[in-house]
Amino acid sequence: MLNPNLDEIQLTKDDYERYSRHLILPEVGLEGQKRLKAASVLCIGTGGLGSPLLLYLAAAGIGRIGIVDFDVVDTSNLQRQVIHGTSWVGKPKIESAKNRIHEINPHCQVDLYETRISSENALDIIRPYDIVVDGTDNFPTRYLVNDACVLLDKPNVYGSIFRFEGQATVFNYEGGPNYRDLYPEPPPPGMVPSCAEGGVLGILPGIIGVIQATETVKIIIGQGNTLSGRLMLYNALDMKFRELKLRPNPIRPVIEKLIDYEEFCGIPQAKAEEAKQQMEVQEMTVKELKALLDSDAKDFVLLDVRNPHEYEIAKIPGSVLVPLPDIENGDGVAQVKELLNGHRLIAHCKMGGRSAKALAILKEAGIVGTNVKGGINAWSQEVDPSVPQY
Ligand SMILES: Nc1ncnc2c1ncn2[C@@H]1O[C@H](COP(=O)(O)OP(=O)(O)OP(=O)(O)O)[C@@H](O)[C@H]1O
Numbered sequence: 001m002l003n004p005n006l007d008e009i010q011l012t013k014d015d016y017e018r019y020s021r022h023l024i025l026p027e028v029g030l031e032g033q034k035r036l037k038a039a040s041v042l043c044i045g046t047g048g049l050g051s052p053l054l055l056y057l058a059a060a061g062i063g064r065i066g067i068v069d070f071d072v073v074d075t076s077n078l079q080r081q082v083i084h085g086t087s088w089v090g091k092p093k094i095e096s097a098k099n100r101i102h103e104i105n106p107h108c109q110v111d112l113y114e115t116r117i118s119s120e121n122a123l124d125i126i127r128p129y130d131i132v133v134d135g136t137d138n139f140p141t142r143y144l145v146n147d148a149c150v151l152l153d154k155p156n157v158y159g160s161i162f163r164f165e166g167q168a169t170v171f172n173y174e175g176g177p178n179y180r181d182l183y184p185e186p187p188p189p190g191m192v193p194s195c196a197e198g199g200v201l202g203i204l205p206g207i208i209g210v211i212q213a214t215e216t217v218k219i220i221i222g223q224g225n226t227l228s229g230r231l232m233l234y235n236a237l238d239m240k241f242r243e244l245k246l247r248p249n250p251i252r253p254v255i256e257k258l259i260d261y262e263e264f265c266g267i268p269q270a271k272a273e274e275a276k277q278q279m280e281v282q283e284m285t286v287k288e289l290k291a292l293l294d295s296d297a298k299d300f301v302l303l304d305v306r307n308p309h310e311y312e313i314a315k316i317p318g319s320v321l322v323p324l325p326d327i328e329n330g331d332g333v334a335q336v337k338e339l340l341n342g343h344r345l346i347a348h349c350k351m352g353g354r355s356a357k358a359l360a361i362l363k364e365a366g367i368v369g370t371n372v373k374g375g376i377n378a379w380s381q382e383v384d385p386s387v388p389q390y
Pocket of ligand 1: 044045046047048049068069070071076077093115116117118135136137138141194195196
């Protein structure tokens with residue numbers, strides 16, 4: 001239970017009406033509603049998870065909400081980031097969120113931090129708030145938010161989503177476990193694909209984000225059993241919830257200060273590897289590819305290494321599909337050899353990364369090819385706007 005000193009907190013006439021369905025719940029009542037009004041919550045990330053949880057925290061009557069994000073609203077966000085509307089595309093997410101929050105509840109104080117939370121600013125940003133809700137989508141930020149919450153002794157309400165599955169829990173609450181008890185080590189860089197690569201059902205963050213909002217409200221009003229010590233797992237396809245027990249690791253290293261989390265998660269090393277891989281393959285622009293396709297040249301094969309369902313969405317005329325996973329497991333290498341039959345190889349994917357990887361594998365099998373810079377997205381932007389970007 002937070003904010004036990006409620007002497008200074010009064011509800012207005014509008015508050016009584018607005019929160020009447022809370023006030024008649026004995027578990028919330030006047031005292032609980034005052035606690036919500038006195039509370040301050042920092043939401044990091046205003047994307048898939050941040051959107052629904054901010055809507056409900058604002059509607060519930062949280063007195064002060066801080067929002068951290070550096071990004072602008074993109075059209076591809078609108079399928080799940082329901083706090084943002086079409087007219088906000090291209091504008092800062094935090095401004096869009098504040099606008100919508102004040103539409104729902106003008107009494108909520110909203111503090112904006114248009115920045116990437118980092119080891120340099122995290123403690124100053126988090127310190128003034130009672131609870132932190134993590135709505136971000138990457139490992140360095142999750143370890144950073146965890147460690148900052150441990151150092152400042154703040155509860156950290158966690159959620160994450162991918163494709164059709166999500167998880168949620170409460171870290172660092174009343175002596176309970178934290179993120180490092182669940183994941184002592186980050187996964188090897190590149191092993192866990194992002195939602196931008198793997199996709200996500202738009203409704204999924206709504207479910208997980210609303211669970212995060214529920215846990216936040218329960219901590220504030222001191223009711224029910226929180227998810228502290230329990231990791232809730234949700235599968236939307238099976239429509240099943242499961243639970244894992246989490247315990248503080250007795251030999252977990254003590255967190256004494258914030259570190260370089262990009263380095264901890266091996267990201268500079270992964271980027272250097274990727275850059276090296278890309279430098280080692282020959283490249284061509286989409287305009288050069290267009291000129292080649294329009295010419296009489298017939299001495300090449302244009303290989304598309306995306307997945308079959310991406311090929312369904314958009315394709316470059318004349319391209320042949322051999323997905324990267326097939327090349328990785330070896331079957332695709334034989335297929336490419338057969339396709340080439342003495343012709344030269346040009347490869348592309350969505351943005352150029354997967355085709356560079358495919359070409360690096362093929363090179364080891366003695367097949368040298370050229371990568372199309374920027375992939376089909378660049379083709380759509382620079383050559384043929386009728387090809388959809390996704
Ligand atoms: N270190 C950070 N500081 C502040 N905001 C962050 C940080 N890391 C991630 N975020 C924000 O967290 C949100 C994560 O949400 P989500 O993954 O749904 O959105 P997205 O990045 O717009 O999605 P996509 O990658 O599919 O385009 C994003 O708005 C992102 O800008």
